[in-house]
Amino acid sequence: MNVNRLLEPLRSTTWLVRNYGKHNKKFLYKDGQKFEGITYYPRTPDHQDPPIEPAKLFRVQRIKPVKGNPYWEKRILKDLGLDGKQSDFTVVKNIPENNARLWKIKHLVKVTPITFPYGEPTAQDVRHTVLKENGECLVTKDLGPLEVRLAARDQFDEQPKRLDTDLLRKDARMKWVNPW
Numbered sequence: 001m002n003v004n005r006l007l008e009p010l011r012s013t014t015w016l017v018r019n020y021g022k023h024n025k026k027f028l029y030k031d032g033q034k035f036e037g038i039t040y041y042p043r044t045p046d047h048q049d050p051p052i053e054p055a056k057l058f059r060v061q062r063i064k065p066v067k068g069n070p071y072w073e074k075r076i077l078k079d080l081g082l083d084g085k086q087s088d089f090t091v092v093k094n095i096p097e098n099n100a101r102l103w104k105i106k107h108l109v110k111v112t113p114i115t116f117p118y119g120e121p122t123a124q125d126v127r128h129t130v131l132k133e134n135g136e137c138l139v140t141k142d143l144g145p146l147e148v149r150l151a152a153r154d155q156f157d158e159q160p161k162r163l164d165t166d167l168l169r170k171d172a173r174m175k176w177v178n179p180w
Contacts, residue, residue: 054094055113059135061089064108073108076101082109091131 032039062082066074077083080101081090091114092098102111112135121129121139128140156162 055115055135056094057114058092058094058098058102059089059112059114059131060092060102061110061112062086062108063110066108069108073105076105077108 032041034040060080060082062077063086065086066077066083069077074083080092082088092102094113102109112133114131114135114137116137118139121137125139125141130138130140132138
């Protein structure tokens, strides 16, 4: 039996060793656009991102327990006011200092940008503002009394067959005293 004939398949596999060298990024990715120190590679050469306006405020809610986390994460949660119940939330400004803190505890919290679909509330609207779970801040204005409503209320009060509390109380007492 020929030994060379048995070793021939082994030699051919060792000859086909792939070269896993480093690729030349400048050659492969030459159409990148620099944006504040980050190289961005668009899908098409004429691609333009839509203009966005970042949110001014974030709604931050804790979704994981505090127990078992390192002291620095517990301290950040306490500073944000999220060390109580898990359903509690807080509103945080979108500034670099707060964003750095939120980045450190991103695995523990849910961050939702706050939007104002009907405009931002003023100082008088603070009592009529509702913040929904999806981040929408709605302002429900107080309409105040209208003349039509006042007239309807007066007309209702003047009806003789109206069921008011005194009439209901007397009727219930009479039925209790004389059930049959």
